[in-house]
Amino acid sequence: MKPTDIKDPEYFHKVVDxxxxxxxxxxxxEYIRLIAAERYTDAYMINWQSNVFPGILGRTCDRPxxxxxxxxxxxxxxxxxxxxxxxxxxxxxxxxISERLPSIxxxxxxxxxxxxxxxxxxxxxxxxxxxLGYIIDIYDNQFAGGxxxxxxxxxxxxxxxxxxxxxxxxxxxxxxxxxxxxxxxxREVLDKGYDAVFIGTGAxxxxxxxxxxxxxxxxxxxxxxxxxxxxxxxxxxxIEPRVLVLGGGNTxxxxxxxSKRLGGDDVRVVVRSPFEDMKASPWEKEDAxxxxxxxYNNHVPKELVVEDGKLKGMHFEKVExxxxxxxxxxxxxxxEPLVFMEADTVLMAIGQENSFPWIERDLGIEFDKWDMPVVxxxxxxxxxxxxxxxxxxxxGPENVITAVAHGHQAAVSIDLYCRGESVADRxxxxxxxxxxxxxxxxxxxxxxxxxxxxxxxxxxxxxxxxADRKIEVELGFDATTGYKEAERCLNCxxxxxxxxxxxxxxxxxxxxxxxxxxxxxxxxEEEHLRVALTAPASNLAQDLYVSEELPTKRxxxxxxxxCLHCGxxxxxxxxxxxxxxxFLYNVSKAGQx
Amino acid sequence: MSYxxxxxxxxxxxxxxxxxxxxxxxxxxxxxxxxxxxxxxxGSIVKACHExxxxxxxxxxxxxxxxxxxxxxxxxxxxxxFNSVHGRMPSVVTGAAMANRNLTYLGVSGDGDTASIGMGxxxxxxxxxxxxxxxxxNNGCYxxxxxxxxxxxxxxxxxxxxxxxxxxxxxxCATALQMGATFVARGFSGDKxxxxxxxxxxxxxxxxxxxxxxxxxxxxxxNPGSTKSYEFVRDHAEATGTVDFVPMRKEITTDYMPGxxxxxxxxxxxxxxxxxxxxxxDPFDRTSxxxxxxxxxxxxxxLTGLIYMDKDSRDLHDVMExxxxxxxxxxxxxxxxxxxxxxNINASLR
Ligand SMILES: Cc1cc2nc3c(=O)[nH]c(=O)nc-3n(C[C@H](O)[C@H](O)[C@H](O)COP(=O)(O)OP(=O)(O)OC[C@H]3O[C@@H](n4cnc5c(N)ncnc54)[C@H](O)[C@@H]3O)c2cc1C
Ligand SMILES: Cc1ncc(C[n+]2csc(CCOP(=O)(O)OP(=O)(O)O)c2C)c(N)n1
Ligand code: SF4
Ligand code: SF4
Ligand code: SF4
Ligand code: SF4
Ligand SMILES: [Mg+2]
Numbered sequence: 001m002k003p004t005d006i007k008d009p010e011y012f013h014k015v016v017d018x019x020x021x022x023x024x025x026x027x028x029x030e031y032i033r034l035i036a037a038e039r040y041t042d043a044y045m046i047n048w049q050s051n052v053f054p055g056i057l058g059r060t061c062d063r064p065x066x067x068x069x070x071x072x073x074x075x076x077x078x079x080x081x082x083x084x085x086x087x088x089x090x091x092x093x094x095x096x097i098s099e100r101l102p103s104i105x106x107x108x109x110x111x112x113x114x115x116x117x118x119x120x121x122x123x124x125x126x127x128x129x130x131x132l133g134y135i136i137d138i139y140d141n142q143f144a145g146g147x148x149x150x151x152x153x154x155x156x157x158x159x160x161x162x163x164x165x166x167x168x169x170x171x172x173x174x175x176x177x178x179x180x181x182x183x184x185x186x187r188e189v190l191d192k193g194y195d196a197v198f199i200g201t202g203a204x205x206x207x208x209x210x211x212x213x214x215x216x217x218x219x220x221x222x223x224x225x226x227x228x229x230x231x232x233x234x235x236x237x238x239i240e241p242r243v244l245v246l247g248g249g250n251t252x253x254x255x256x257x258x259s260k261r262l263g264g265d266d267v268r269v270v271v272r273s274p275f276e277d278m279k280a281s282p283w284e285k286e287d288a289x290x291x292x293x294x295x296y297n298n299h300v301p302k303e304l305v306v307e308d309g310k311l312k313g314m315h316f317e318k319v320e321x322x323x324x325x326x327x328x329x330x331x332x333x334x335x336e337p338l339v340f341m342e343a344d345t346v347l348m349a350i351g352q353e354n355s356f357p358w359i360e361r362d363l364g365i366e367f368d369k370w371d372m373p374v375v376x377x378x379x380x381x382x383x384x385x386x387x388x389x390x391x392x393x394x395x396g397p398e399n400v401i402t403a404v405a406h407g408h409q410a411a412v413s414i415d416l417y418c419r420g421e422s423v424a425d426r427x428x429x430x431x432x433x434x435x436x437x438x439x440x441x442x443x444x445x446x447x448x449x450x451x452x453x454x455x456x457x458x459x460x461x462x463x464x465x466x467a468d469r470k471i472e473v474e475l476g477f478d479a480t481t482g483y484k485e486a487e488r489c490l491n492c493x494x495x496x497x498x499x500x501x502x503x504x505x506x507x508x509x510x511x512x513x514x515x516x517x518x519x520x521x522x523x524x525e526e527e528h529l530r531v532a533l534t535a536p537a538s539n540l541a542q543d544l545y546v547s548e549e550l551p552t553k554r555x556x557x558x559x560x561x562x563c564l565h566c567g568x569x570x571x572x573x574x575x576x577x578x579x580x581x582x583f584l585y586n587v588s589k590a591g592q593x
Numbered sequence: 594m595s596y597x598x599x600x601x602x603x604x605x606x607x608x609x610x611x612x613x614x615x616x617x618x619x620x621x622x623x624x625x626x627x628x629x630x631x632x633x634x635x636g637s638i639v640k641a642c643h644e645x646x647x648x649x650x651x652x653x654x655x656x657x658x659x660x661x662x663x664x665x666x667x668x669x670x671x672x673x674x675f676n677s678v679h680g681r682m683p684s685v686v687t688g689a690a691m692a693n694r695n696l697t698y699l700g701v702s703g704d705g706d707t708a709s710i711g712m713g714x715x716x717x718x719x720x721x722x723x724x725x726x727x728x729x730x731n732n733g734c735y736x737x738x739x740x741x742x743x744x745x746x747x748x749x750x751x752x753x754x755x756x757x758x759x760x761x762x763x764x765x766c767a768t769a770l771q772m773g774a775t776f777v778a779r780g781f782s783g784d785k786x787x788x789x790x791x792x793x794x795x796x797x798x799x800x801x802x803x804x805x806x807x808x809x810x811x812x813x814x815x816n817p818g819s820t821k822s823y824e825f826v827r828d829h830a831e832a833t834g835t836v837d838f839v840p841m842r843k844e845i846t847t848d849y850m851p852g853x854x855x856x857x858x859x860x861x862x863x864x865x866x867x868x869x870x871x872x873x874x875d876p877f878d879r880t881s882x883x884x885x886x887x888x889x890x891x892x893x894x895x896l897t898g899l900i901y902m903d904k905d906s907r908d909l910h911d912v913m914e915x916x917x918x919x920x921x922x923x924x925x926x927x928x929x930x931x932x933x934x935x936x937n938i939n940a941s942l943r
Binding site: 073074075076440441442447448449451504505506507508510511512514515516517535536538551552562564566567568571572573574575 | 597599623633636
């Protein structure tokens with residue numbers, strides 16, 4: 001193998017598994033250390049710079065970082081660090097941050113940007129561009145900002161005051177927000193002479209099932225996302241006792257849990273797929289079941305049963321999942337009699353889609369065969385140079401953190417575009433690598449590896465939360481538990497940096513390494529090296545760190561996979577050929593060039 | 594400074610026949626200097642014992658005094674241990690081995706512990722062919738007491754203090770051979786590939802097995818001019834050949850060039866494969882071994898690998914015809930067989 005180029009910022013970035021997996025690349029271990037040091041405000045600001053909504057995300061993030069967390073790979077019964085819920089600790093315990101927010105220039109730079117939609121994607125664009133002096137106009141058809149974070153995510157998961165606080169940090173940056181306005185023509189927006197337009201209108205249309213009986217039952221069948229927003233906006237306050245929720249995603253979980261709080265007493269989730277294949281996150285399913293909501297899997301909806309003009313229930317066909325050689329699933333009927341379930345109301349939560357009836361098709365924006373705009377996935381520019389898309393509007397429904405990541409990149413592009421520069425020349429990430437050595441065997445980070453199991457977030461009593469849809473279910477970690485959970489983090493950003501010329505090949509690092517990461521071995525092709533190392537390097541998603549050739553004609557090879565970042569190699573190295581160095585990687589934001 | 598090794602191990606560590614991983618053979622975190630050769634030898638001992646699938650409680654590790662003699666704390670944490678008096682490890686092992694022949698005895702010593710204060714004990718335990726492995730972690734100095742030249746320091750070798758040693762060196766392999774040792778090998782802490790099979794073969798050998806392991810003292814004797822530094826040893830080591838240890842049930846997979854290779858079956862049924870690089874050495878012949886060692890000494894090279902092995906070794910238990918059972922398993926009826934037996938014995942002496 002060729003020697004590893006550690007100057008390439010992506011090499012060490014990949015070692016910080018959580019940060020790498022986070023769409024916004026939040027410097028996770030850096031803020032976790034600050035939480036352990038009780039520097040909550042600092043921890044919050046690191047998050048705020050990177051993901052804009054720490055309090056919201058600390059409660060609702062889809063947390064792609066957690067399945068990636070190294071801790072979960074160490075042992076069969078190890079679970080990831082509770083990265084998401086630690087973010088909430090920072091948000092809950094921070095002091096006033098108003099002093100730390102960017103200052104907004106009184107004198108504007110003369111460029112006017114329109115943002116359509118006020119969801120997390122647009123708000124992120126606003127956050128990044130307002131401090132640079134851009135004049136920002138936001139248009140949204142809801143009565144307040146936040147997009148689906150307001151209309152869809154129920155208050156028992158995300159209290160309104162948390163949402164308002166973080167949305168207002170942005171709207172207070174001198175943004176001109178117009179609410180309760182439906183934008184029905186993009187041409188009209190363009191005609192107002194904006195220098196650029198960002199479209200962050202999400203994926204607002206719920207999908208339905210055209211089942212027999214639908215017409216007769218219409219008043220008792222709702223699209224999940226429409227129903228949730230009518231609850232959020234207090235148009236709906238009650239539901240009938242027997243509720244069937246169709247679908248297996250997070251929307252279905254929010255629908256059933258909300259129903260339970262509005263008078264639903266026999267609430268069931270019915271899903272076509274097997275339980276394991278459901279789209280909902282495991283914790284969302286757990287939460288629903290914890291609230292006494294059964295999930296019926298392998299049931300395909302067949303018809304709505306209406307008698308005397310009244311909805312009685314539904315028929316379902318039982319199926320079984322079969323997988324072909326390529327792993328493709330088909331749901332095969334078991335030929336049992338149809339299953340009947342009683343219902344007064346049916347909520348269809350089977351998905352959302354984009355819809356752009358208000359975008360004229362002669363504005364130079366190309367649409368593909370699925371009627372989605374053609375958008376560059378690095379620059380977020382459409383085929384009309386002036387118009388950018390981001391969030392769910394760009395590539396279909398995702399989540400808040402993805403919308404934020406898009407927003408940052410779109411802001412970079414809009415800034416480049418407005419300054420007449422090429423949007424393709426993306427700014428490099430800001431990277432620093434600094435030794436953590438404080439003394440012979442002293443490090444400026446806590447290098448001991450704690451053995452605690454993942455801590456569970458305490459919940460409010462079920463009786464209370466089921467009685468009021470606005471009572472938050474999760475209580476969050478207290479300071480002590482937050483500290484202990486923070487201590488579980490392995491500090492994967494503290495990198496093991498190897499300097500060949502210092503190494504005397506004494507093997508001390510090989511001998512001490514608890515997880516057998518290090519080998520001194522004859523160089524060979526990667527596939528051969530991976531099986532020849534001190535311990536097999538079978539996780540192909542993790543790189544091998546290969547040195548230049550050493551005096552004995554061997555190379556040092558380190559498998560990054562299960563390195564604990566414990567620093568023992570560096571402590572036991574007599575010549576400091578290993579050093580522990582903190583790698584900070586910051587995605588460059590608009591204006592940071 | 595870390596005082597503990599993290600609990601986590603590589604999730605795919607191989608398990609041996611007993612279901613144990615290497616971690617089950619480790620000890621506490623080392624307090625030796627970072628980079629000390631002794632730690633690497635400890636690592637090789639862990640690897641060898643794991644691969645041999647010896648139950649940890651069937652091993653006794655005994656030592657004298659010195660950095661080397663401290664090192665048993667850092668391996669085989671679940672085995673029996675006895676940190677004895679300077680130079681007196683052999684007599685403690687002798688006592689233990691006589692009392693319980695069912696354990697694997699691993700004596701760990703330093704060049705000071707062996708070649709100076711313990712020289713007499715070393716000579717006699719070799720001569721008696723006690724069934725043990727005797728590992729000398731040889732750094733040419735008294736590391737623990739700040740690096741004074743030891744009796745194995747080569748004449749002219751310079752330690753960190755800067756003075757060349759004026760005395761001639763004791764070669765422990767040659768001494769052991771002359772004293773009657775039945776297995777003699779030399780290794781280098783920095784070459785695990787060679788050392789691990791040597792340790793395994795030594796464990797399987799019945800009788801006194803010496804492994805003299807050159808083990809640089811990074812703090813006091815790893816400077817230019819020292820003949821026991823990492824660099825010097827790497828440049829001057831010359832191997833007798835390669836040793837491949839083949840456990841009893843494993844098939845032999847490597848092809849060896851005919852003429853140069855020997856297969857030796859050990860007492861416990863395992864075998865070792867010796868692939869010779871030095872055509873003139875016959876490792877089953879004491880005279881040949883002595884000549885080869887002397888030649889290498891004269892040319893300034895360090896001969897490593899298996900130097901001598903007596904395939905027909907009879908250990909101290911064999912020659913003394915001791916009890917086949919450990920003394921602690923002998924019951925009263927074994928020890929006091931009764932009046933009739935006494936009469937028989939007396940009669941046989943009349
Ligand atoms: C039930 C449900 C629960 C969810 N839970 C989570 C969760 O827990 N965690 C998570 O990360 N994600 C969750 N999501 C997904 C998440 O809400 C979205 O991915 C995210 O909000 C998308 O952000 P966005 O900025 O692209 O658009 P949106 O948040 O959808 O915002 C778009 C805004 O534009 C407005 N708009 C649309 N068209 C027009 C128009 N023509 N004129 C004016 N205004 C318009 C919309 O009303 C909306 O206010 C959930 C989604 C649903 C449906
Ligand atoms: C009876 C006695 N005499 C002297 C000493 C002092 N002493 C301690 S260790 C040592 C030499 C150790 O040298 P070596 O065996 O080579 O071990 P190393 O530290 O080099 O590994 C000496 C002389 C002692 N502890 N006991
Ligand atoms: S252990 Fe910490 S730094 Fe490493 S992946 Fe998990 S959260 Fe990130
Ligand atoms: S920091 Fe060093 S010793 Fe610790 S696990 Fe990683 S490579 Fe091994
Ligand atoms: S401990 Fe240091 S000098 Fe020794 S092999 Fe490792 S990197 Fe090289
Ligand atoms: S003094 Fe020498 S022998 Fe003792 S621990 Fe340090 S390096 Fe090893
Ligand atoms: Mg010594």
